[in-house]
Amino acid sequence: MGFTIEHGCPQCGAALEMDESDHILSCPYCDVKSFLYSQDYFRYVLPDNAPKKELIYAPYLRFKGVVYFCSNTTLDYRIVDITRLGIELKSIPTSLGLRPQAMKLRFVKPELNGSFLKFSLKATDILTSAAKLSSGPSEQPILHRAFIGETMSIIYLPMYIEGNMLFDGILNRPMVKLPRGREDLEPLLAKTSGWGPRFISTLCPQCGWKLDGERDSVVLLCKNCHTAWEIKEGRLDRVNLSIVKGRDARILYIPFWRISASVKGVDIDSFSDFVRVTNQPMIISNERGSKDMNFFSPAFKLRPNFFLNLARQFTILQRDFTGEETFEEKEMYAVTLPKSEAVQALKIILAGSAVNVKNIFPNLPKINFVIKELTLVYLPFEQGPNDMIQEDTGICINRPSLEFGRRM
C-alpha cells in the first residue's frame, strides 16, 4: 500500500481517508463520488508538530512506478518507490524515508498557512538518478527512458526558523544554520496560486446518470447511455469505446488502449511497414498489411514484464477486433492506466516488439509517434482458476500478476 491521505468529503465534510493511488473519492455518508483532479501535481503536506510557528515547507518529489529504459541492445525496467528532495538545500534530508508511511498526509489547499520552497530540480533528473540510470563512461548510453507512474506528486515537509536555525517542524529538531535567517530562503520561495485538488462530480455529462468506477479507476463508465469518460483539463471528456462481445457466460472484459499511429524516424505507417522494420517472422496478405498500424497497451496496471509481454503480443497479432458499445450484463475490469501513460509507453512497446533491435534501438531518440486514433477496447477473457484467457487469440493473463499490479 502507498501513503494515506486524510481529507474531508467535499459534499458533507465527513473525514475520509484515501490511498495516494486513488482517483475517486467516495463518501459512504452522503454517497457522493468525486473525481480528483489537479492541474499539475497533487501536493500534500506532512502534519507538523509546531502549532505556533510560521511554517516553511520543503518540497519532495514522490514517485511510485516503473522506469523503463533502452540502451544499445537491451530493454529493461526498474520499479522505483521514492520521495526525494526537490530543491538544492544542504543539510536537509534528501529523502523523507518512512515518515509519510507513518503519518497521514493532507492536501495542500489555498487556506493552508505558511510559505513553500520552490520545487526547482527536474523530476526526470531525480528519477534517472533514483533508478541508477546515470550513464557513466563505462556504461552504455541510455537511448530512451519512460516513466510510467502510479503516483507522481509533491510532499512537503514542514519546517520553521528560530533565531537563525532552521528546524524540522515534525521532530522539532534543528537542521541547518541560516546565517541571515529567513532572508536566506526568500529567493527560494514559490508562488502558490491555485494549488489544491479539484473535485469533479461523477455524473454522466451526457445523461446525468451516476458513473461507475472503482477508487483507482481513471476512466468512469455510464451504464445508462453506454459511454466512457476520463478527466481532461479539469472536466469529463468522452473516450472512444469499443467492446468486443464474448461468447461464454463467465467473461471478464479487460481494457486495452488501441493506438492507431504512424511512426516518424523509422517510417512505419501500415502494419506491413511494422512487420518489415521490426523483422517479424511472418508473411501477411496485402490486404492486412496495408491497414493502419495499431499499437496495443494494457489499460490497467500490471507487473512490468507482463505489461510489456501483453502489449507486444497484441501489437504483433494486430487483430481487427470489432466491437459494440453496450455494457449490458457485462463484468468490466477497471481502467487504471490512463491514456496519456499508454502513449508514453509507445516507444517501449515498439522497442519490445522488435525482433531485430538494430533497426529500432539506435533510432529511438529521433522516433516520434503521430497518433491518428485512440480507443478503449474491452476484450473478452475467460476466467480460469490461474489464468484469464482471451477468447479469440488465446493470449493469457496470469491472475496473480493482475492482482499484484493493482497493489503495486
Ligand SMILES: [Zn+2]
Ligand atoms: Zn460526504
Ligand SMILES: [Zn+2]
Ligand atoms: Zn450517460
